[in-house]
Amino acid sequence: MGVGSYRFLSPILSETKRRLLAQTPGPPSLSPTSFLGSSRALCSAPSSEEQNPAPPNPNPDGNPNPSRRTRTPLEKQFESWVERLRPGFAADDVEAALRAQSDPDLALDLFRWTALQRGYRHTPSVYLAMLHIAVTSRRFSQAEALVDEILAGACPRDLALFNAAIHFCCSRRHLFSRAFDVFKKMQQRHRDASAAACCRPNLQTYSMLLGAILRRFNKPPVSYVYLHAVRSLVRQMKASGVIPDTFAMNLIIKAYSRCLEMDEAIRVFKEMGLYGCEANEFTYGYITKGLCEKGRIDGGMGYFKEMREKGLVPSSSVYMALVSSLALERRFEEAIKVLFDMLANSMAPDMLTYRTLLEGLCREGRTEEAFELLEELGRRGAMNRRMYSDLLDGLHWLCQPHD
Numbered sequence: 116m117g118v119g120s121y122r123f124l125s126p127i128l129s130e131t132k133r134r135l136l137a138q139t140p141g142p143p144s145l146s147p148t149s150f151l152g153s154s155r156a157l158c159s160a161p162s163s164e165e166q167n168p169a170p171p172n173p174n175p176d177g178n179p180n181p182s183r184r185t186r187t188p189l190e191k192q193f194e195s196w197v198e199r200l201r202p203g204f205a206a207d208d209v210e211a212a213l214r215a216q217s218d219p220d221l222a223l224d225l226f227r228w229t230a231l232q233r234g235y236r237h238t239p240s241v242y243l244a245m246l247h248i249a250v251t252s253r254r255f256s257q258a259e260a261l262v263d264e265i266l267a268g269a270c271p272r273d274l275a276l277f278n279a280a281i282h283f284c285c286s287r288r289h290l291f292s293r294a295f296d297v298f299k300k301m302q303q304r305h306r307d308a309s310a311a312a313c314c315r316p317n318l319q320t321y322s323m324l325l326g327a328i329l330r331r332f333n334k335p336p337v338s339y340v341y342l343h344a345v346r347s348l349v350r351q352m353k354a355s356g357v358i359p360d361t362f363a364m365n366l367i368i369k370a371y372s373r374c375l376e377m378d379e380a381i382r383v384f385k386e387m388g389l390y391g392c393e394a395n396e397f398t399y400g401y402i403t404k405g406l407c408e409k410g411r412i413d414g415g416m417g418y419f420k421e422m423r424e425k426g427l428v429p430s431s432s433v434y435m436a437l438v439s440s441l442a443l444e445r446r447f448e449e450a451i452k453v454l455f456d457m458l459a460n461s462m463a464p465d466m467l468t469y470r471t472l473l474e475g476l477c478r479e480g481r482t483e484e485a486f487e488l489l490e491e492l493g494r495r496g497a498m499n500r501r502m503y504s505d506l507l508d509g510l511h512w513l514c515q516p517h518d
Contacts (some may be wrong), residue, residue, distance in 0.1 A: 189461035206238040234505040239273030272314040285327040372405030396427040407440040
């Protein structure tokens with residue numbers, strides 16, 4: 116066992132001696148400097164030399180007074196904060212000390228040192244402060260360790276703390292399953308009914324988990340697997356009496372639309388009024404795009420017109436899906452009208468959308484109209500010169516006779 120590890124364990128050995136020798140004063144507790152050194156040593160993997168240490172040099176620096184070692188600035192700051200906390204500190208004092216630190220590593224050292232003090236236990240607010248410091252300073256391994264401690268019951272259950280842990284886990288792809296471990300912990304029954312009630316998942320909890328699931332949607336087979344998780348989460352949300360807002364409803368509609376389950380998406384859309392939610396441009400956009408990809412162009416145009424009548428502007432991806440779908444259905448007048456509406460809202464299609472519309476006109480024998488439309492788009496500055504040249508070459512090639 117290394118020297119740093121022995122020092123780290125000395126408070127535990129000291130406590131054992133105190134209990135055995137109740138009549139005599141126990142040995143002094145671990146000094147802040149010793150704790151700082153041992154905690155640093157434990158955070159790093161031991162090398163081969165540390166596992167088989169050479170005999171220690173009593174005076175490696177040639178200092179005539181080896182008992183007085185020069186302390187580093189970090190050690191001085193650590194000792195200074197320890198001195199401030201020593202006279203019977205409380206959780207509020209620890210939280211204030213942590214938030215006052217500009218060095219996240221020093222804050223973590225203070226967090227660990229205070230946890231070892233007799234008669235003290237970290238509160239949820241202290242864990243929340245430390246988790247925030249670890250995440251904002253990108254100390255992700257330490258933040259992950261804090262989540263493990265929270266799951267193990269290192270502090271009382273708290274809604275804000277658990278939501279913060281879920282938020283962190285949802286932001287790290289490899290911690291996706293850990294987020295649901297925290298969610299299950301929140302749902303567990305507690306012997307104290309009031310404590311269990313105050314830690315039940317709320318709307319923020321469900322919204323974060325729905326968003327995390329949607330970020331895993333990819334190709335249809337994978338999306339259908341995660342759609343089952345969305346359905347399960349929505350059932351639990353409704354059963355627990357949590358009322359969704361527009362953001363949560365949009366996430367549900369987006370999930371169904373991504374899987375082209377448009378009847379389900381429209382059903383959720385119609386339920387929005389029951390919860391006092393008002394559809395926005397994202398709501399209409401998800402349904403419009405999903406209906407177009409499903410091949411239900413008339414339904415998509417209906418929701419698009421309703422959205423524009425309300426003064427809502429869809430995203431460029433919704434515009435392009437609608438233009439391409441209309442062009443493929445040879446509904447060129449409507450496609451051109453939607454295209455100009457898109458340009459009027461300072462958005463421009465990509466190369467594929469332009470080609471779908473212009474080449475579709477050429478294949479229908481409306482070559483002159485295709486060239487006029489391209490010229491009009493060039494005058495409006497709807498594309499750069501290279502894109503204009505490529506589209507023009509493509510139209511010329513289509514107009515040439517081919518054997």
